[in-house]
Amino acid sequence: xxxxxxxxxxxxxxxxxxxxxxxxxxxxxxxxxxxxxxxxxxxxxxxxxxxxxxxxxxxxxxxxxxxxxxxxxxxxxxxxxxxxxxxxxxxxxxxxxxxxxxxxxxxxxxxxxxxxxxxxxxxxxxxxxxxxxxxxxxxxxxxxxxxxxxxxxxxxxxxxxxxxxxxxxxxxxxxxxxxxxxxxxxxxxxxxxxxxxxxxxxxxxxxxxxxxxxxxxxxxxxxxxxxxxxxxxxxxxxxxxxxxxxxxxxxxxxxxxxxxxxxxxxxxxxxxxxxxxxxxxxxxxxxxxxxxxxxxxxxxxxxxxxxxxxxxxxxxxxxxxxxxxxxxxxxxxxxxxxxxxxxxx
Numbered sequence: 431x432x433x434x435x436x437x438x439x440x441x442x443x444x445x446x447x448x449x450x451x452x453x454x455x456x457x458x459x460x461x462x463x464x465x466x467x468x469x470x471x472x473x474x475x476x477x478x479x480x481x482x483x484x485x486x487x488x489x490x491x492x493x494x495x496x497x498x499x500x501x502x503x504x505x506x507x508x509x510x511x512x513x514x515x516x517x518x519x520x521x522x523x524x525x526x527x528x529x530x531x532x533x534x535x536x537x538x539x540x541x542x543x544x545x546x547x548x549x550x551x552x553x554x555x556x557x558x559x560x561x562x563x564x565x566x567x568x569x570x571x572x573x574x575x576x577x578x579x580x581x582x583x584x585x586x587x588x589x590x591x592x593x594x595x596x597x598x599x600x601x602x603x604x605x606x607x608x609x610x611x612x613x614x615x616x617x618x619x620x621x622x623x624x625x626x627x628x629x630x631x632x633x634x635x636x637x638x639x640x641x642x643x644x645x646x647x648x649x650x651x652x653x654x655x656x657x658x659x660x661x662x663x664x665x666x667x668x669x670x671x672x673x674x675x676x677x678x679x680x681x682x683x684x685x686x687x688x689x690x691x692x693x694x695x696x697x698x699x700x701x702x703x704x705x706x707x708x709x710x711x712x713x714x715x716x717x718x719x720x721x722x723x724x725x726x727x728x729x730x731x732x733x734x735x736x737x738x739x740x741x742x743x744x745x746x747x748x749x750x751x752x753x754x755x756x757x758x759x760x761x762x763x764x765x766x767x768x769x770x771x772x773x774x775x
Contacts (some may be wrong), residue, residue: 461647467494471501472614474638478625481632481647493628497621497635504620507534508613510557510606516598517607521557525603527592535593540721541612545586548729548741553701557608558584562704565685565697577704580604584701614640615678615724622720639684639727641677642720656772660711660753666772667759668751676720680727681712700732707732709755716765717748726750735760 465482467490468475478494485493510517516534530538541554559580562572583604590599600607618640625633625644632645634653643653652671659665660681685697700707713731717723726748730738735754742750742762751769752760761769 461651464647465490467491469494469498471498472505472617472637474614475636476501477636479634479636480630484632485630489628489630493625493630496624496628500620500624501617501637504613504617507531508537508609508616510608510610517609520598520600521606523600525600527590527595527597527599529596530591530598532596535591535596535598537609537612537616537721538589538591538598538607539593540616541609541725542586542589542591544612544722544725544729548726548733549737550586550701551732551738552611552725552729553584553586554607554609554612555584555586555588555605556611556699556701557606558604559699559701559704560606560608563695563697563699565687565695567687571689571695581704584704611680611728612721612725614638615676615719615721618642618676618720618724639679639681640720640724642675643672643677644674646673657712657714657751661757667753668772669770670716670765670768672716674718676717676723677714678717678720678723678727679712679714680731682706682710682731683712698728698731702732707734709734710738711753711755711757713738713753714751715742715748716750717745723748 463482464479465485466477466479468477470476478497480490506512506515508517509515510521512518516530520528545553562576562580583602588601588605589607590601614637618635618637621635622642622644632647634641634643641655646652652673654669654671655677656666656669657679659667660683680698682694682696682698687695689695696706698707699705710731713727715723715727715730717726730741730750730752733741735752738752739750739760739762742748749762749764751765754760
């Protein structure tokens with residue numbers, strides 16, 4: 431399968447000076463006055479930022495309301511946590527085929543394709559392991575035997591799709607699907623199209639660790655984004671300008687538990703082993719498509735520095751920044767000269 435066949439296949443971040451959680455982290459980002467709206471969806475922050483002079487307040491309010499309505503619709507379609515969704519019904523079907531709406535089928539097809547591209551680094555069947563792992567500081571780490579017993583049910587090849595019949599099936603009744611590493615990216619892509627259809631062509635939309643920036647703040651004034659330091663929540667590692675691109679980060683610091691022996695267990699599981707992926711602290715993907723960027727950030731995190739960089743180097747239009755377990759920063763060749771380092775260990 432070639433990169434051209436796939437189209438553009440393809441945690442925490444801040445839009446510098448705009449979406450900064452703490453003003454002291456802002457990096458100078460000159461430009462025209464900005465306006466924003468924020469809310470919560472998908473259990474995370476949603477924030478839309480526009481150039482104030484270009485978008486009247488009433489237009490911004492209506493557009494943001496439409497974005498939130500779209501997110502609510504997608505949550506009812508793609509969530510595995512709500513019992514009434516197509517994905518939840520697939521998980522509960524015990525290996526039987528279930529009807530799958532065309533849009534959900536499309537997301538599942540994309541998820542399976544990206545799982546193949548990343549050699550299972552990103553894999554929607556990681557959810558098969560989800561009930562074994564809790565990151566609440568109270569639940570103990572699962573036993574090696576429990577993880578090993580579950581592993582045969584993990585693997586994207588267990589997801590059988592029949593677009594003609596409009597059905598999906600899990601070939602192992604123990605397998606579960608979770609779209610948490612791709613659904614927010616798809617939601618951002620839908621919101622991007624919705625905003626452009628409303629005539630808003632310069633904006634930044636942030637949904638948790640997913641960010642999409644369109645157009646420019648002004649002539650020759652690109653949006654500037656920053657990558658959080660994975661071991662210092664009050665610092666940024668680097669910044670870069672982006673235009674008409676997604677910027678997605680996966681890190682080992684969002685949901686993490688330090689065990690009594692000092693081991694850090696985090697929520698990004700390696701589907702091949704059933705255990706938290708090791709060797710990387712964070713991965714940031716820059717790409718044209720938010721859906722693919724979302725899945726690729728997880729896939730590259732699992733693949734590690736060498737295999738992850740090799741994958742992204744073979745995908746024109748996509749770039750990566752990887753911070754390894756020792757805190758060393760690695761980038762794809764296309765970012766040489768574009769990335770501004772702000773803090774080095």
